[in-house]
Amino acid sequence: MEKITRIWLFLLPVAFMTSMAAMELFTWTFFLLTLVHIGRDLKTQPSGFVWERLKSPVGWAVWGYFLTVTLGALLMVSSKPLDVVGEARWILLLYAYSYVLRKYLQPEWENYLKFFCMVICLVGLVSLLQFLFGLDITRKRDILAAFGSFYRASGFFNHPLTFAYSIGMVWLVLLALALQYVKAQGWSVITRFLVMATMFSGVGLITSLSRGAWLAGASAMLIVFFQVKKKWALGALISLLLVIGALAATNSTIRDRFRTLTTVSQNESNRLRTVLWQANWQIFKSHPVIGVGLTRNKDYLLQYYQDMGMIGETIVSHAHNNYLEILAGTGTMGFLFYLGFCLYFMIKSWQLYRYLPEHQLFFKALCQGIFAAQIFLHMGGLTQCNFTDGEVTHLLVFLWGLVLAIDFLNDRSNLNRLSVSKDISSGDRGERLALLRSL
Numbered sequence: 001m002e003k004i005t006r007i008w009l010f011l012l013p014v015a016f017m018t019s020m021a022a023m024e025l026f027t028w029t030f031f032l033l034t035l036v037h038i039g040r041d042l043k044t045q046p047s048g049f050v051w052e053r054l055k056s057p058v059g060w061a062v063w064g065y066f067l068t069v070t071l072g073a074l075l076m077v078s079s080k081p082l083d084v085v086g087e088a089r090w091i092l093l094l095y096a097y098s099y100v101l102r103k104y105l106q107p108e109w110e111n112y113l114k115f116f117c118m119v120i121c122l123v124g125l126v127s128l129l130q131f132l133f134g135l136d137i138t139r140k141r142d143i144l145a146a147f148g149s150f151y152r153a154s155g156f157f158n159h160p161l162t163f164a165y166s167i168g169m170v171w172l173v174l175l176a177l178a179l180q181y182v183k184a185q186g187w188s189v190i191t192r193f194l195v196m197a198t199m200f201s202g203v204g205l206i207t208s209l210s211r212g213a214w215l216a217g218a219s220a221m222l223i224v225f226f227q228v229k230k231k232w233a234l235g236a237l238i239s240l241l242l243v244i245g246a247l248a249a250t251n252s253t254i255r256d257r258f259r260t261l262t263t264v265s266q267n268e269s270n271r272l273r274t275v276l277w278q279a280n281w282q283i284f285k286s287h288p289v290i291g292v293g294l295t296r297n298k299d300y301l302l303q304y305y306q307d308m309g310m311i312g313e314t315i316v317s318h319a320h321n322n323y324l325e326i327l328a329g330t331g332t333m334g335f336l337f338y339l340g341f342c343l344y345f346m347i348k349s350w351q352l353y354r355y356l357p358e359h360q361l362f363f364k365a366l367c368q369g370i371f372a373a374q375i376f377l378h379m380g381g382l383t384q385c386n387f388t389d390g391e392v393t394h395l396l397v398f399l400w401g402l403v404l405a406i407d408f409l410n411d412r413s414n415l416n417r418l419s420v421s422k423d424i425s426s427g428d429r430g431e432r433l434a435l436l437r438s439l
Contacts, residue, residue, distance in 0.1 A: 097401025
């Protein structure tokens, strides 16, 4: 059972960069594995062992959000309300990741980074081929819309924005790991793998041609450099400006994407976003408590266009803004719970990065990267509903599970309990004690 679980944990990050089908297969199989683990632990361990690995200080927010989504589905949604409740099923995966990772996560997992880096390099190469030639070696599809002489890359996904926010989070995690390893170890073998993967994932973000993701990524990147070394932040800023200037000067497609960042009347995509924002704000004002049902606000758009005098508007889509999407879909109740767990995970990952000792390099760098990835996601959420994008949410929830697990392992009051658990490691007692001293 332990070996199977470790293999699944090894493959999950790969699934997060391939397809929704792979994610659904691996994540829900993993959830079933977790239930088996809980059942076995209840038979072989005190009940407190299971409870310690299930409980979460952010449970009030995630379950409050789930209850609000469920209440909205029952009261406001007449067609397929269970589909609405299913939009919050990620909560079950969060507990599954947290439970199993609290048992098996070890600093030695940094050895898996080389394989993951190679996967990311492949993803970056695929995105570059898509961008330059419109070549899609994964499947035939029409999503690679031409922008001038180039194409919007979507990696192994079926939409450029999904790809942008998935590869963007991975890029920032890899960037933090690379910088921390350069600082601590110099140009070791693993550092070179991390730097290479960081570059290829950055290529993926650029070739997605997502303006909101570019801005969010640049901001989060500078924060990472500033955290690692203030002098490096200045160099990163100068390099960023030079890269932007070079891309804008040599590539008309990218130059046009930069030029239309703030225009509304001259850019149809921007104009439609403002229309959606206005309509969703009105939906929230009309249903301020529990909203109209998560993701069901789009069903009200045509009616509200008429009521607002927007004659001729026909766009039906999500709100292109996380905060308006949650407000319109779940009202003030759901929005407050949403802010609660988002802030918790940001603060906790920041605290772990700041206070983990230097010898816990892997965990420390990982928490910094997860913190930056969340900044990226929430900033990008101003112009895109990336939180309700299934592929993006799968990756985000796994990162949150890592935060809960690292926080649990970092709590020294848990070390004695961990040391007597035969599940912490497959090694002998001496190896387990050596691991505990390293935590």
